[in-house]
Amino acid sequence: MANNQFQFFDEPYHITDEQSQQYKRDGCILIRNILRHDEVEIFRKYIEDAVANYFEERKKLQESQVVDNYNSYFTQVTNVWEKDEMVKRFVIAKRFAKIAADLMGVKGVRLYHDQALFKEPDGLPTPWHQDQYYWPLDTTNTITMWMPLVDVNEDMGSLKFAVGSQKEGSVGDIPISEDSNTAYEKTIEERGYAVVTNELKAGDATFHAGWTMHASSGNNSTRRREVMTVIYYADGTRIMEPDNKHRKIDMEVFHPGAKPGDLAATHLNPLLYPG
Ligand SMILES: O=C(O)CCC(=O)C(=O)O
Numbered sequence: 001m002a003n004n005q006f007q008f009f010d011e012p013y014h015i016t017d018e019q020s021q022q023y024k025r026d027g028c029i030l031i032r033n034i035l036r037h038d039e040v041e042i043f044r045k046y047i048e049d050a051v052a053n054y055f056e057e058r059k060k061l062q063e064s065q066v067v068d069n070y071n072s073y074f075t076q077v078t079n080v081w082e083k084d085e086m087v088k089r090f091v092i093a094k095r096f097a098k099i100a101a102d103l104m105g106v107k108g109v110r111l112y113h114d115q116a117l118f119k120e121p122d123g124l125p126t127p128w129h130q131d132q133y134y135w136p137l138d139t140t141n142t143i144t145m146w147m148p149l150v151d152v153n154e155d156m157g158s159l160k161f162a163v164g165s166q167k168e169g170s171v172g173d174i175p176i177s178e179d180s181n182t183a184y185e186k187t188i189e190e191r192g193y194a195v196v197t198n199e200l201k202a203g204d205a206t207f208h209a210g211w212t213m214h215a216s217s218g219n220n221s222t223r224r225r226e227v228m229t230v231i232y233y234a235d236g237t238r239i240m241e242p243d244n245k246h247r248k249i250d251m252e253v254f255h256p257g258a259k260p261g262d263l264a265a266t267h268l269n270p271l272l273y274p275g
Contacts, residue, residue, distance in 0.1 A: 008039055009089060013031075013095050015102040023103040023104075024103075026163045026164055027161070027167070028163065028166075028206060028208040034096065035202075035203035040147075043086070046090070047149060047228055050084040051118065053084075074126065074225075075120070080228075091230055092111065092272055092275075097273035103207055104143055107235065108235035108273055108274055109143075109273050110237070110269045112233055115228075116229075117228075118227070123225070126157070127176050127177060127181035129176035130213055136240050136241075136255070136260070137233055138240040142232070143233075144210075145232070146229050147203070147205035148204070150223060150226050152199070155221060158197050159198075159215070160195050161206075161212055161214045163193060165188070165211070165212055166209040169211055171213065172187070175246060238264060239251060239262050240260060242260070254269070255269065
């Protein structure tokens with residue numbers, strides 16, 4: 001396939017001042033039509049195959065005991081970009097990274113990691129949680145792009161956000177679980193946060209900050225909810241002293257060889273924009 005077939009990944013998407021102000025205020029935003037349906041469809045297949053191959057390999061290696069904790073909520077495979085050259089094109093796309101930089105109002109962004117998040121039919125709701133509890137990053141300029149590869153609505157597990165909750169920073173130091181769900185639901189009600197959810201077409205995406213409380217309903221449809229996420233942080237971010245076991249593991253896995261105080265810029269964290 002000719003390389004320029006995927007030129008759309010380099011073409012800039014224009015974020016308005018209003019959109020970046022909305023993101024700064026709310027800690028979450030829906031951006032429409034980042035990719036066209038036919039563009040997403042090409043990459044949905046590559047991502048699906050890479051995820052299926054990964055599980056096939058794991059089965060062969062009899063590593064079935066290495067299951068992640070999220071299986072009942074969703075199947076999660078991280079850093080798919082390392083496993084497949086075509087998926088890499090999607091994950092390192094400048095088009096996405098520029099949106100992340102423009103929303104956060106920073107000059108450049110690096111890759112933290114990607115995640116394929118598939119919620120099977122009857123998959124359970126994703127509990128309320130805060131992502132940054134897991135991340136050993138000395139900044140609040142972190143952002144996740146959550147792009148469905150199929151059309152999704154609330155009943156299929158589109159994300160719900162507590163609008164403006166990123167301003168609280170850490171609200172409870174609780175890993176994603178039934179406990180985080182109960183605690184954060186209570187906080188959201190007590191502090192009066194509005195909760196928004198969106199219906200997304202494949203190729204639309206939501207962006208949320210690392211401290212924004214979010215959750216999703218279960219997948220009550222008959223179709224698998226296939227989502228690809230890419231997580232970015234501002235270039236220049238340093239690694240913090242990990243103060244919980246999850247942050248220590250994330251530091252070792254996503255910043256191999258780096259120590260607290262170092263720039264978070266290992267070979268797994270390329271500068272994606274300006275790039
Ligand atoms: O896809 C989901 O259900 C959860 C995703 C999530 O929590 C995230 O991308 O930060």
